Amino acid sequence: MTAIEIEYCVPCGLLDRAIATQTRLLDEFGQKLDSVSLVPSHGGVFIVTVDGETIWDKSVHGAEMDMNLIVNAIDDRISVDA
Template identity: 45%
Template sequence: MSTVEIEYCVPCGFRDRALDVQRAILGGLEEHLDRIALVTGDHGVFRVSVDGETVFDKADDEFDVDEIVRSVRAKLR
């Protein structure tokens, strides 16, 4: 079982984006998770990690919920 963290920028208004990603991950991968956490941040951050390893960073990739879920799934298996 694994832990997923979604760190998002509060001042940027990324909360809805983080909630969308959280729902999508739970919708398909809930049985593989011990915990999924939303982590508040700033400075434009939007990062998703599985067991401490980054699988998505807004600084490096275009935001795509489906691609983020695929990246999380790949890390869980």
């Protein structure tokens, strides 16, 4: 199964974005996931990792999050593991 972590900057106010991402992933993949964890951080970070592999990093991909890219990357990972 698959574990997802969403690391987000608390002082930047990214909690709402992290919760929205978590909700979307749980809606999309449900019981195919072991967990979708929120990890409070600082320094402007917003990073989504799947089983330790970074699939979205705000510092690399920019401030506008591409939820389709994230969903597709997770879907590819789940399909390979199945």
